[in-house]
Amino acid sequence: MVPPTDMLLFAAVVREGSFTKAATLLKITKQSASERIGKLEQRLGVRLLERTTRRLRATDAGSTYYERCASIAMQIEEANLEVMRRQAEPVGLLRVSTPVLYGRRY
Numbered sequence: 001m002v003p004p005t006d007m008l009l010f011a012a013v014v015r016e017g018s019f020t021k022a023a024t025l026l027k028i029t030k031q032s033a034s035e036r037i038g039k040l041e042q043r044l045g046v047r048l049l050e051r052t053t054r055r056l057r058a059t060d061a062g063s064t065y066y067e068r069c070a071s072i073a074m075q076i077e078e079a080n081l082e083v084m085r086r087q088a089e090p091v092g093l094l095r096v097s098t099p100v101l102y103g104r105r106y
Helices: 004-016 019-026 030-044 060-088 100-105
Strands: 049-051 056-058
Touching (some): 004 060
């Protein structure tokens, strides 16, 4: 079983095109990001990224996996935003207590 956090990390690495940028975004070290992606590749038994000293590129399998991981990341973000919006908007019955005179006037 692949941890969802590793899937989100992989999506960030591909989207940013860099371990350093993705690690900074997720507030982890570059080394940790690289190690986690390496373990992810081992778990899946497939090479997801082609790495050189100057370039990082997703393999064919990595591109396919990225599309699914990016979709999951977007769904998570939408779920978080939906819940936060519900907290921002009042919902339900609102009862207000005021003096009778105020109620008659307004």
